[in-house]
Amino acid sequence: MPFDPLAETFGRLATELFDLGGVEETVDAVVQFARQAVRCKHASVVLITHGRRPEVVALTDPGLADLYQLQIAAGAGPLLTTIEHEEVLLITDVATETRWPAQWVEVVTGAGIRSALHVPLMLAGRAQAVLSLYGEQPDSFDDDDVAVAHILARHASVAIASARHEASMAQAVDARKLVGQAMGILMERYDLDSTRAFEVLKRYSQHNNRKLRDVAQELINTRRLPHSD
Known part of the structure; x- marks a missing residue:
């Protein structure tokens, strides 16, 4: 050959x-x-x-x-x-x-x-x-x-x-966008700053053993935080 x-x-x-x-x-x-x-x-x-x-x-x-x-x-x-x-x-x-x-x-x-x-x-x-x-x-x-x-x-x-x-990298970018949108919803609804809004998402993520992006996606879709297990 x-x-x-x-x-x-x-x-x-x-x-x-x-x-x-x-x-x-x-x-x-x-x-x-x-x-x-x-x-x-x-x-x-x-x-x-x-x-x-x-x-x-x-x-x-x-x-x-x-x-x-x-x-x-x-x-x-x-x-x-x-x-x-x-x-x-x-x-x-x-x-x-x-x-x-x-x-x-x-x-x-x-x-x-x-x-x-x-x-x-x-x-x-x-x-x-x-x-x-x-x-x-x-x-x-x-x-x-x-x-x-x-x-x-x-x-x-x-x-x-x-x-x-x-x-x-593309997934990471998408995840950041989702988290940013979810934080915006929390900041507007509960009058939180960005740090507190992120802490809320993180706490729900850890407490329910779910990925942060999944918690953010559910919040965006339902306009509610996920129910705790």
């Missing part, structure tokens, strides 16, 4: 990924590019949510969702192994695998998949996503394919981390 054209393509990909902004849009672009760059049958990206539960974000074939749901339910499979060990996992022939439950082999081969390449995406110093590539024949991936997947994983990791940060 020639690398000079790929180097130019990867440079263009990096620019395109950062222009996308959203996490889902970024992940979908990674999956589509991976399928072309490695010439595999299917590709997917699974992200780890805040609860440390894998969540399928992008698939080239919706039918692949069953592969992941099976692993998540069983607590075993190459996806979880890749996350746990934070290492590239190459499966040359699914039909001969014995590391995971036989049901996994049946589902994968039933989907027409005979080989797979799983690459961890490192975010904030740990594996928080996995890029998976699937082939229809045994030994579908050679050393060049693994090298390309490594490069793509690095680009994807940076782009996804950036998209997540932007999404987090």
